[in-house]
Amino acid sequence: MNTQLLIQLLVNGLVVGTLYGVVAMSFVLIYKATQVVNFAQGELLLVGAWVCWWLLTKYQVPFYLGMPITLVFMFLFGIAIQIVILRPMIGEPIISVIMVTIALSTVFSALMKWMFGVNLQPFPRIFQTQNINILGLQVQTVYLMSLAVSVAMMVGMAWFFRLSKYGLAMRATAFNQQVAQSLGISVKSVFAMAWAISATVSAVAGVVVAVVNGVSAGLSAYGVKVFPAAILGGLDSVGGAVLGGIIIGLLENVAHFLDSEYLHWGNLYEIAPFYALIIILMIKPYGLFGTKDIERV
Amino acid sequence: MAGQTLIPAGDFRTSYAADTTVFPTTTSRNAMILGIVLICFAPHVVSAYVLSLLIQIGIFGIAALGLNIVVGFTGQISIGHAAFFGFGAFTSAYLSNRFGIPVFFCIPLAGVVTAAVGLIFGLPAARLKGLYLAIATLAAQYILLDFFARAEWFTGGSVPASAEPFSIFGYMLRGDKQYFYVVLAYVVVCYLLVTNLIRSRDGRALVAVRDHYLSAEIMGINLTKYRTLSFGLAAFFAGVGGALYAHYNQVVSNEGFGIDRSIIFLAMIIIGGLGSIMGTLMGTAFMVLLPESMEWLSVALRDSPIDQFLGLKNNIAFLREMAIGVIIIVFLVFEPDGLAHRWRQIKAYWKLYPFSH
Numbered sequence: 001m002n003t004q005l006l007i008q009l010l011v012n013g014l015v016v017g018t019l020y021g022v023v024a025m026s027f028v029l030i031y032k033a034t035q036v037v038n039f040a041q042g043e044l045l046l047v048g049a050w051v052c053w054w055l056l057t058k059y060q061v062p063f064y065l066g067m068p069i070t071l072v073f074m075f076l077f078g079i080a081i082q083i084v085i086l087r088p089m090i091g092e093p094i095i096s097v098i099m100v101t102i103a104l105s106t107v108f109s110a111l112m113k114w115m116f117g118v119n120l121q122p123f124p125r126i127f128q129t130q131n132i133n134i135l136g137l138q139v140q141t142v143y144l145m146s147l148a149v150s151v152a153m154m155v156g157m158a159w160f161f162r163l164s165k166y167g168l169a170m171r172a173t174a175f176n177q178q179v180a181q182s183l184g185i186s187v188k189s190v191f192a193m194a195w196a197i198s199a200t201v202s203a204v205a206g207v208v209v210a211v212v213n214g215v216s217a218g219l220s221a222y223g224v225k226v227f228p229a230a231i232l233g234g235l236d237s238v239g240g241a242v243l244g245g246i247i248i249g250l251l252e253n254v255a256h257f258l259d260s261e262y263l264h265w266g267n268l269y270e271i272a273p274f275y276a277l278i279i280i281l282m283i284k285p286y287g288l289f290g291t292k293d294i295e296r297v
Numbered sequence: 298m299a300g301q302t303l304i305p306a307g308d309f310r311t312s313y314a315a316d317t318t319v320f321p322t323t324t325s326r327n328a329m330i331l332g333i334v335l336i337c338f339a340p341h342v343v344s345a346y347v348l349s350l351l352i353q354i355g356i357f358g359i360a361a362l363g364l365n366i367v368v369g370f371t372g373q374i375s376i377g378h379a380a381f382f383g384f385g386a387f388t389s390a391y392l393s394n395r396f397g398i399p400v401f402f403c404i405p406l407a408g409v410v411t412a413a414v415g416l417i418f419g420l421p422a423a424r425l426k427g428l429y430l431a432i433a434t435l436a437a438q439y440i441l442l443d444f445f446a447r448a449e450w451f452t453g454g455s456v457p458a459s460a461e462p463f464s465i466f467g468y469m470l471r472g473d474k475q476y477f478y479v480v481l482a483y484v485v486v487c488y489l490l491v492t493n494l495i496r497s498r499d500g501r502a503l504v505a506v507r508d509h510y511l512s513a514e515i516m517g518i519n520l521t522k523y524r525t526l527s528f529g530l531a532a533f534f535a536g537v538g539g540a541l542y543a544h545y546n547q548v549v550s551n552e553g554f555g556i557d558r559s560i561i562f563l564a565m566i567i568i569g570g571l572g573s574i575m576g577t578l579m580g581t582a583f584m585v586l587l588p589e590s591m592e593w594l595s596v597a598l599r600d601s602p603i604d605q606f607l608g609l610k611n612n613i614a615f616l617r618e619m620a621i622g623v624i625i626i627v628f629l630v631f632e633p634d635g636l637a638h639r640w641r642q643i644k645a646y647w648k649l650y651p652f653s654h
Contacts, residue, residue, distance in 0.1 A: 037428045088630050094427050095374050096629050099567055102376070102560055103629070106622030114615040224439075227432050235428075271443040274436040281421050281433050 002261060009253040015143045017249020018150035022205045023222050024229035024241035025157060026198035032174040032236050033194035036086060036097050040105035041202060042223015047108055048074050048203025049210035049219055050116050056124050063124075067207065071200050078199030082192045105223065113217055120216040146208045153201055154242055160197075161238065170194065174236075228273040232280050234290020243288065248273050304648075317496040333485060340474040348473050350585055355480035356541045358581040359487050361565040362574070363534025368563070369572035370495060371527035372507030374431040377418070377438035378562045381532045383554030384441060385411040385539025387452045390460035390549050400463045400544055404483075407540035408533045414441075415532020419525045438556055445551050457550035460543040480541055484578075487534060492574055494530075503527055504572075557618070564625045569635050576637025583636065587624060588617040 023041060030038045051073055055066040085104065089097050132139050161167040172180040173190045181187050209219060229248045233240025256269035286292050302324045310316050320326035340348055364378045389407035392398050398406065418437040425433055445452045452458055463470045463479055470476055494500045505513035506523050514520050543549045561584055569580020595613050632639065 037431070085626060085630070092629070092633065095368060095372075095571070096567075096633060098374060098428065098431055099563060100626055100629050102563070103622040103625035106557070106560060107619050107626070110615040110618035110622065114612050114619070224435070227435060231429075231432060265447070267443065267446070271440060274439045274443075277436045278421065278433060278440070281425060281429060281436075285425055285429055 005261075006257055009257050010250065011139065011143070013250040013253030014246065015146050015249075016252065017246035018147055018154075018242075019205050019209060019245070020222070020225055020229045020249050021242035021245025022150045022153050023202055024226045024233065024245045025154065025238055026201040026205075027226045027230050028233075028236065028238050028241040029157075029201075030194055030198045031230075032238070033170055034082075034086070034191045036089075036101065037094075038198070039098065039101040040108060040223065041198075041226050042220030043105045043108035043112075044074070044078075044199045044202035045206030045209065045222050046112055046215075046217070046219045047077065047206075048199070049206035049215045050112055052203070052207045053121060053123060053210060053215045054116070057121075070203055070207065074199045074203040075196045078196035079192045081199070082195035086195070087188075087191070105220070109217060109220055116215075118217055120214045120218075122214045123210045140212070142208075142212045146212060149204060149208055153204060157201070157238065166193065225273060228277040228280075230287075231277055231285075232287055234287030236291055237287070237289035240287055240289035248276070251276060319492055319496070333481075336481065337478070340477045345473060348477060350589065352473060352477055352480050352545060354578070354582050354585045355477075355484045356538050356545060357562070357565065357585060358484060358538075358578050359541065360535045360538030361562050361569070361581050362487055362491055362577050363531040363538070364562050365566045365569075365571065365574070365577045366491065366494075366503070366534070367527045367531035369566055369570075369577075370500070370507060371503045371524065372510075373524060373527060374427065375434045375528070375531060376431055376556070376559050376563070377434040377436075377441065378531070378535055379554045379556070379558035380438045380441035381411050381415055381535035382539040382542070382558070382562075383445060383549075383551075384414055384532075385536030386460075386543035386549045386554075387445065387458060387539075388536065389540030390458045390543050391451055393461045394459070400461050401465050404537060404540040404544070408537040411536025411539070412529045412533035415535070416525060416529045419528030419532075424521075435556075438559060442551075442555060445554065452549070452551065457548045460547050460549055462547060463544050476545060480545075483537065483541060487537065488574060488578070491534075495574070499523070499526070507572075560625075561621060564621055567625060567635060568628050570637030571635065573635065573637035576635050576640075579636040579640070584621070587620055591617045591620050 023045065026044075027038055027041045030036055030041075048070055052066055052070040055061045055069060056063060061069070081104070085100060086097075089100055132141055132144060159167075161171060169180070169185045170190055170193070172183065172185055173187055177187055180190075205222070206219060209222065225248065226245075229244040230241050231244070232247060233242070233244030251272055252269045255272035259265055259268035280287065302322055304321055320329065336351075339351060343351070360378065360382050363381075364375060367373050367375050385407045388410045389400070389403045392403045392406055392410075393400050418434070421430070421433045463476060470479065495504070502513070502518045502523050503526075505516065505518055506520060506527075510520060565580040565584045566577055567580070568583050569578070570576030592613060595616065628635065
């Protein structure tokens with residue numbers, strides 16, 4: 001048994017898993033606040049990463065400026081999507097809402113390919129040192145940064161929801177829209193804000209992935225991996241999404257380890273989350289922390 | 298009632314038979330028969346390019362019909378339809394190559410095998426609903442695609458599997474012109490089957506599950522049975538469509554059964570109209586012609602300033618993708634009931650002409 005490889009993969013899993021967690025968190029945020037299943041989450045990552053890449057390479061904007069500009073752009077972008085496309089869909093059947101987000105993801109991914117091409121573009125180097133030695137393990141600096149950024153975003157979200165006034169309004173809306181509205185909360189602006197925050201957080205995750213792996217259309221795969229993570233955690237639990245993301249990240253890498261050491265099936269790590277997804281849906285469809293939907297007649 | 302040539306002004310139906318009749322008047326039945334007879338002459342009239350488009354409309358129309366059963370009539374969401382379509386294609390090729398079964402029997406057999414696979418993935422469907430089901434079918438899509446890449450004995454792995462040309466009692470059909478009639482026959486049979494299914498007890502049960510599943514259950518409809526059944530039926534038609542596709546192209550490769558194809562199938566039924574049988578065919582025609590019209594557009598705009606600015610020629614693939622996404626959004630926002638609804642409105646307008654109000 002190759003312990004070195006296993007530990008390396010577990011570290012990978014943790015880093016990737018926290019990123020999944022962040023994306024799943026922003027996915028759950030939209031679902032919880034607006035009851036929309038966002039199939040375009042991966043494309044939000046993609047758009048954020050491309051915008052940042054574009055600023056950094058074409059206009060030579062330094063990173064500390066380019067990143068905030070990207071985030072502001074994504075904030076407005078999220079609001080725009082909600083107002084222009086999702087708002088007319090309020091009250092439509094679930095299939096229509098799902099189809100709209102699927103169509104959005106098609107449009108964005110095609111648009112990005114059109115504007116920036118299909119090839120992988122390396123991100124400008126941000127750190128001077130490539131690797132840091134921790135307890136005899138070579139850990140890439142970008143991985144550490146990714147982990148730190150992810151944890152910071154999770155803490156930020158927790159603070160926002162638990163302690164800020166706006167977070168409280170959002171939780172109230174998620175709990176019951178009509179009651180929230182009667183208490184003077186503007187549900188419209190809460191909806192727009194949910195998309196804005198989700199887009200911004202996704203963009204951060206997108207830039208982090210881009211710094212590690214470069215930017216390409218493949219980034220939107222994160223949007224698909226969100227489903228196993230969010231379902232495992234429970235669709236309406238923010239904390240569950242984070243935990244689900246970490247578990248799925250670890251599962252992927254453990255599958256990769258088993259595959260390369262024993263099974264030699266190839267490609268197992270890509271498909272393992274989907275088998276997990278089917279199994280979870282069969283035995284525990286509401287996930288670890290999701291609210292059970294009990295129907296009474 | 299059946300002998301009438303025009304619909305009376307008002308609702309005079311007094312029996313269930315009259316209410317569920319396929320053709321309300323003899324004129325509409327004759328028009329349909331005439332339409333089918335006329336289209337039989339198509340291969341001798343239209344160009345090879347138009348003929349290939351017609352065949353594609355037929356093939357995808359059958360698969361989309363299956364999706365409309367599960368989405369439009371039963372109200373379940375399936376995002377993995379293209380994987381079943383692909384499964385049917387591979388199964389038919391495998392059956393004819395491995396066991397030497399004549400292609401004539403392979404196509405329905407492929408449908409049956411695909412239906413069995415659909416039932417396996419439909420089992421979670423029995424417990425799940427709404428978006429959970431959508432996510433489960435998304436997983437099915439990826440798992441089946443992975444299976445196609447992995448199972449070399451079945452699909453040939455990275456090497457495309459070859460599919461025999463269609464033959465009937467030893468007579469080999471060659472070329473699009475003859476294959477057109479095969480597709481046409483399947484389209485007519487499948488659409489008749491589904492039209493009659495929806496009129497039957499089972500069809501009404503499916504619609505009841507869609508409209509209010511709790512009430513349906515209280516009325517004694519077995520939810521598990523009908524949800525799984527609709528999944529199996531959808532997979533059956535996807536399998537038949539896929540098999541026709543395989544023998545049309547005579548090679549089956551891993552390409553073209555991905556999530557993007559599933560989205561196109563969903564687009565077909567949304568544009569045509571959820572829960573509308575003829576709408577399915579209209580939507581399919583729309584979605585087959587849409588990418589082609591992008592092609593025509595780029596040819597028309599060649600060397601114009603717009604072309605030079607956007608680089609249409611090199612980016613035609615992305616333009617098509619975007620057009621698909623944009624058209625879905627436009628239809629969902631402005632015409633959520635699809636082309637079938639528009640068609641009914643046009644008919645209603647002419648029915649009252651010139652005294653419409």
